[in-house]
Amino acid sequence: MDRLFILQTLMKKKRLRNYLEIGVSNAHTFFKIKSNFKIAVDPEFRFDFVRKAGKTLLNPSNLLNNYVHKTSDDFFAQDAATLIGNRKIDVSLIDGMHEYAYALRDVENTLEYLSDDGVIIMHDCNPLTAQAAISFADWKATNFAGMWSGDVWKTIVHLRSLRDDINVFVLDCDFGLGIITRKKPESRLKFNQDQVMQLSYEEFDRNRKEWLNLKPENYFFEYFDL
Secondary structure: OOHHHHHHHHHHHOOOOOEEEEOOOOOOOHHHOOOOOEEEEOOOOOOOHHHHHHHHHHOHHHHHOEEEOOOHHHHHHHOHHHHHOOOOEEEEEEOOOOOHHHHHHHHHHHHOOEEEEEEEEEOOOOOOOOHHHOOHHHHHHOOOOOOOOOOOHHHHHHHHHHOOOOEEEEEOOOOOEEEEEOOOOOOOOOOOHHHHHHOOHHHHHHHHHHHHOEEOOOHHHHHOOO
16 A cells, blocks of 8 residues: 555545645656646656656646645745635645655645645655664765655654644555544644654654554555545
């Protein structure tokens, strides 16, 4: 089970429509989503007109795509209110900069536009090695070698500690898929923001199941009554 399967299943089975993706890169996932209102946000799209045209032939809804060639911070500050307008976002994939502060802003900004029944999916929430959890600067120093998840896991810990208006858990698949919905939290953690910032990968590794509220992948069907 991966993020594309979850996105497509939610949109089909739950009739969720408006879609926002942050961190699009080559748009492998984005182009496959069928929706008449889709927003792609990325400061460096890695596809050209020919790829866009081909993907539109395969999925005609891509003809209506909105492409925002900016950082997510700039998108929310400059474009989101106008582009989204009176609509609400029903499904969002957050897969941008994999560092705590950036990922947290992406979630909290997206929540401002999320429908009551909306779902946020976060990628890379469960790094399996210390190397996968290094900072962007350290990953760049390795010439971008290996799989990089960064410390997105801290965003999960933060939300589970400091937000009482959303339920947050992580599915144990596809490098950890964080699921965020507007429901009463199943359980809470007790960290403040300064404490979250200071947490180490070693501490996370010892406590990952509890801190992530980690669920087996099939819990997806149970949670959304599919």
